[in-house]
Amino acid sequence: MRPELLVRPASLADLWKALPALPRDRRYLAGGTDLMIAAGHGHAGDCWVDISGLKELKSFRETSSSIFIGSGLTIAELAEKPAVKKWLPALALCAPHYASPSLRNMATIGGNAANGSPCADGVCALLSEKAEIVLGLKGAKRKMPLHSFFLAPKRTALKKDELILGFEVPKWRHVSAYEKLGPRSYFGISKVTVCVSAEISGGLVKEAVIACASVAPVPLLARKAAEFLYGRRLDEGTVSEAAALAESEASPITDTRSEAGYRKAMVRVLASRALSKLAA
Amino acid sequence: MKKKAAGKFQLDCSVNGARVRREIAASRTMLEFLREDLGLKGTKEGCGEGECGACLILLDGRAVNSCLMMAAQAHGREIVTIEGIKGRDGGLHPIQKTFMEEGAVQCGFCIPGIIVAAEALLRRKPDATLEDIKLELTGNLCRCTGYEKILSAVELSRDELKKKGKR
Ligand SMILES: Cc1cc2nc3c(=O)[nH]c(=O)nc-3n(C[C@H](O)[C@H](O)[C@H](O)COP(=O)(O)OP(=O)(O)OC[C@H]3O[C@@H](n4cnc5c(N)ncnc54)[C@H](O)[C@@H]3O)c2cc1C
Ligand code: FES
Ligand code: FES
Numbered sequence: 001m002r003p004e005l006l007v008r009p010a011s012l013a014d015l016w017k018a019l020p021a022l023p024r025d026r027r028y029l030a031g032g033t034d035l036m037i038a039a040g041h042g043h044a045g046d047c048w049v050d051i052s053g054l055k056e057l058k059s060f061r062e063t064s065s066s067i068f069i070g071s072g073l074t075i076a077e078l079a080e081k082p083a084v085k086k087w088l089p090a091l092a093l094c095a096p097h098y099a100s101p102s103l104r105n106m107a108t109i110g111g112n113a114a115n116g117s118p119c120a121d122g123v124c125a126l127l128s129e130k131a132e133i134v135l136g137l138k139g140a141k142r143k144m145p146l147h148s149f150f151l152a153p154k155r156t157a158l159k160k161d162e163l164i165l166g167f168e169v170p171k172w173r174h175v176s177a178y179e180k181l182g183p184r185s186y187f188g189i190s191k192v193t194v195c196v197s198a199e200i201s202g203g204l205v206k207e208a209v210i211a212c213a214s215v216a217p218v219p220l221l222a223r224k225a226a227e228f229l230y231g232r233r234l235d236e237g238t239v240s241e242a243a244a245l246a247e248s249e250a251s252p253i254t255d256t257r258s259e260a261g262y263r264k265a266m267v268r269v270l271a272s273r274a275l276s277k278l279a280a
Numbered sequence: 281m282k283k284k285a286a287g288k289f290q291l292d293c294s295v296n297g298a299r300v301r302r303e304i305a306a307s308r309t310m311l312e313f314l315r316e317d318l319g320l321k322g323t324k325e326g327c328g329e330g331e332c333g334a335c336l337i338l339l340d341g342r343a344v345n346s347c348l349m350m351a352a353q354a355h356g357r358e359i360v361t362i363e364g365i366k367g368r369d370g371g372l373h374p375i376q377k378t379f380m381e382e383g384a385v386q387c388g389f390c391i392p393g394i395i396v397a398a399e400a401l402l403r404r405k406p407d408a409t410l411e412d413i414k415l416e417l418t419g420n421l422c423r424c425t426g427y428e429k430i431l432s433a434v435e436l437s438r439d440e441l442k443k444k445g446k447r
Contacts, residue, residue, distance in 0.1 A: 004287040006306040006352050029350065036309070036348040037329055052353050076342070100419025102336055102343040102397065187418040 002039045005047040012056045012163075015049065016138045019161055023047045028163065030072060031106035033099070034115045057110065057165065062087075065171055068134075071110025071164040075122060076101070078109060088169060090125035090176035090197050097121060097180045100187045110164040113146070116154040119190045119214045119257075121180065123150075127211035127219055128176060128197040131169045137162040150218035172207070174199045177274035180213075181266055183257075190214045191258035194246065194270035198229070198278055205229040210242075210271065215250035215263050222246040225271065234279035243272035293354040295320075296364030304351055311335050313351035314361055322362035322392045326421065333420035336393040337361050343400040345419075362392035365399055375399060375437040384433035386424035394420050398434045402441055410435060 005023065009015035019026075023046040029035055030052055038044045051057060057072030062083050069078065078084050079095035098104055098121045112122040113133060123146070131146045137159060146167065149157045158164070176197040182188030193213035199206040208229040210222040225245035232238045252263035289306040292299070295318065304313060311328075314320045314337070326334035328347045335347040338360040365373045375395050378384075385391050394417065401408050401416040408416070413434045422430060 002307045002309075002350075004305075004307055006289055006350060008289075008352055008355060029353075032348050032350060032353070033330060033345075036350075040329065048350070050350065050353055053355065096415065099330075100333070101400075101416050102333065102345050102419050103330055103348075105339070105342040105344050106348065186415065 001043055002036075003044070003046050003048055006050060007047065008050040008053060010053070012054060012136075015051070015054070019049075022049070026161075028114070030108040030111040030114075031074060033103055033107045034111055034117075051163070052108075057163075059166070067169050067171065068166055069109060069169065070166045071113075072108050075099075075104040075107050075109065075112075079104070087171050088125070088129055089174070090128045090178055090195050091122065093176055093178035094121045094125040094180070094195065097178065097182070097186060109167065113149065113167075114156065114158060114164055116150060116156045116218075118150075118153060118216060118218050118220075119193075120219065121190065121193065121213065123219050124190075124193050124195050124211045124213040125176075125178065126167055126169065127221060128195040128209045129169050129174070130172070130197075130209060131167045133167055134165045135162050136165040141165070143168065147219065147221050153217050172199055174207075175278055177277040179270040179274045181270065189257060192252075192263045192266040192270060194267060194274050196271070196274040196278060200234070200278065203233050205232055205234065210246055210274075212246065212250060212267060212271075214257070215252040215267055217251075220250065222249045222267075222271070224249055229275075234275055239272055239275040239279065242275060243268045246271040289352045289355075291351060291355055293356065294358045296360055306352060308351040310337065310346035310349040310351045310354060310359075313354075314346060314359075317351075320361050320363050324389055324392060326389065326393075330419075331421070332390070333393040333397065333417075334390050336396040336420070338364075338396060338400060341400070341403065343397050360396075362396060365395060373399070374440045375402070375434070378437040378440055379430075379433045382429055382433040382436060384425060384429040390420060390422040390424075394422065394430060394434075398437060402434075402438055406438065406442060408434075408438055413438075 025045045026047040027045040029048040029050045057070045059070040061068040109122045112120045133146045174197045178195045180193040181191045195211045198208035208226045210226045212220040225242045247268035250267045252260045254260045292301045324334035326332035337346045
């Protein structure tokens with residue numbers, strides 16, 4: 001059910017001022033592509049606070065060492081940015097596989113994380129790029145590694161009324177590969193996704209991060225596999241051993257989208273494909 | 281702070297070039313607002329869940345699914361629906377003409393959404409390739425034509441629009 005009450009603050013300051021007077025069971029509305037679906041299936045709060053017009057959440061800032069992505073930026077807006085193509089190759093690579101073109105014009109990166117789904121494409125990409133998430137509640141700000149934001153399916157570290165302000169991603173010279181299996185080549189929620197970002201120097205892996213979606217209760221970092229790669233050349237043996245480790249770290253379930261055994265096996269296949277691409 | 285009188289929202293936006301200022305039910309989706317409040321029935325509801333693209337409209341020039349958008353979110357913004365997609369003489373738009381001439385329309389239910397998607401693409405990328413067109417239409421389902429005719433109609437529209445003076 002969509003609520004009867006919807007407010008649209010003109011600024012963040014306006015938002016913090018308005019909250020105390022609103023019904024307690026309130027939700028933020030960004031792109032609406034998850035919330036509207038939830039409202040179609042049941043109760044979704046007594047009041048929606050529309051944050052889609054807040055300029056503060058649309059900021060995009062580049063410093064010498066990091067990039068800050070405002071939570072209100074849409075996937076389409078992000079994919080168009082030259083700095084994303086240059087510094088956040090995983091995010092750029094996931095975009096064409098993220099929903100449909102029109103949904104990418106609506107869906108925000110903040111909503112993707114706040115929704116708390118282990119299948120989220122934007123989250124999976126940002127995880128592999130070592131993003132931190134920046135949260136704000138009135139004057140107070142806090143920051144944490146993105147992976148620790150996810151507590152359980154649909155449960156995140158967000159406190160009541162806390163907003164995701166954005167993501168801070170360090171600039172590091174990495175290459176990425178994004179391998180997603182969905183119901184068809186494009187436009188479908190992931191059955192299994194593996195995203196690898198790695199810094200390779202002199203043919204050796206200096207650092208690698210392997211993020212997996214839809215194969216654990218929360219977005220997963222395959223740490224053993226990533227550590228194993230350290231200092232190695234991405235030859236066939238290394239790739240297959242790392243892929244096997246990644247598979248061992250996954251703990252998928254069977255649901256309407258796919259089956260646990262298939263998902264587990266596909267982690268190995270996709271990890272191996274991703275690593276082979278980086279080796280090439 | 282914009283509006284909170286129980287259940288109402290004071291909407292001020294532009295629809296097909298005209299300013300619309302109205303008090304609406306806060307719980308209205310954009311799709312309901314267009315069809316039921318403004319009587320613009322060209323925008324269709326297929327699935328209501330973002331899967332089919334029959335409800336596409338342009339929001340500040342970008343295609344969005346009006347079934348997943350609240351009407352209030354259009355506050356201060358520009359909406360163009362299929363009714364607002366016109367040729368320079370006010371008649372049919374070249375994309376619409378091409379769809380008719382090519383027989384790319386059968387029952388027609390999906391077509392407003394497809395034309396909106398095609399228009400968004402061709403404005404942004406006048407030289408769109410067949411591959412670009414296919415990717416742009418991944419969110420649009422058609423149950424009748426089998427897509428071949430739709431894709432070739434968009435390609436022909438692209439060629440037509442590139443001829444001088446068509447836009
Ligand atoms: C047909 C369809 C296909 C889809 N395909 C994909 C896909 O391929 N890949 C994928 O990853 N996702 C997919 N999605 C899911 C969805 O589009 C994304 O998760 C999207 O990024 C959600 O963002 P939003 O802005 O629409 O969020 P909303 O629906 O507005 O919000 C989602 C939740 O997050 C909260 N929220 C939003 N922004 C903030 C914020 N800044 N701070 C705190 N809380 C906030 C809201 O209160 C709500 O609970 C699909 C959805 C549909 C309907
Ligand atoms: S009615 Fe909106 S996508 Fe189907
Ligand atoms: S023409 Fe009938 S659904 Fe496309």
